[in-house]
Amino acid sequence: MLVFGEPYETASGTVLVTVTRQGRRGGPGHAVGLYTVNADGVTWTPATDQGRIALIGACTGFVAAALATLAVVRRPPWPNLTERAMIAQAESMKHRR
Structure with missing residues (x-):
């Protein structure tokens, strides 16, 4: 249920x-927004919870880091350094000289 506060008039009118x-059950509520009434008309300014926005950003970063780590662990971006690959690389270096 929405609750409207007492109107407050500033010095500028x-x-x-x-x-x-x-x-719930008469507990503390949270801000939804603010109506501003002046000579130009009425404007609505919604309230934003900066803490929640920061939490969503941090969680997104953690999920991205976890997925990137998992991708690198499963298949690293560097070549396979098996014995056969090292021998082939050494032989190709001999032929270049």
Whole structure:
């Protein structure tokens, strides 16, 4: 349920009305936004939770790092360094000289 706060008038004549969403079972709510009423009209400014946005960014980074690590462990980007490959490389270096 939305709860509208008491209107607050600034020195410039702008009226601000806060809007919150009531928490479950009468618990603390969280901010939804702010209505700004002035001579130009009414504007709505939604509230953003910067902590949640930062958490989503950090989780995305961790998932990307984990997937990249898994890809490198399963199939590394460098060539296979088996004995046969090392011998072939050494022989090709001899022929170049």
